[in-house]
Amino acid sequence: MGNLFTTMQLNKSKILSELKNGNTEVLKGLDPAIALSLGVAIQNEVGDFKDPSPINDKELNAAMLERLKDTGIKEQIIKQMEEA
Secondary structure: OOOHHHHHHHHHHHHHHHHHOOOHHHHOOOOHHHHHHHHHHHHHHHOOOOOOOOOOHHHHHHHHHHHHHHHOHHHHHHHHHHHO
16 A cells, blocks of 8 residues: 555645646545635635635644544554555
C-alpha cells in the first residue's frame, strides 16, 4: 500500500483540477466537510470571489481533526501509514 497521505494529496489535486474545469460532479459522495474545504481552497486560489467565505479554514481543519478523533479513524490512518 502506497503512502496514504500522498494518495490523498493526489486525489485532492485531481478533484481541484476538475472543479476548475467546472465539473462539480466530483463532489458527489464526498463528506460535506471535505467538499467545503475544497470549495474554500478553490476560492483562495482564485482570489476574486464576491463574497468571502464565512468558513475559517483553520477552524474547519480543527473541526475535522476533532471529528476524526471521535471516530478513531485517525489512529487507523496513522497505523496504516506506519505499516506502509
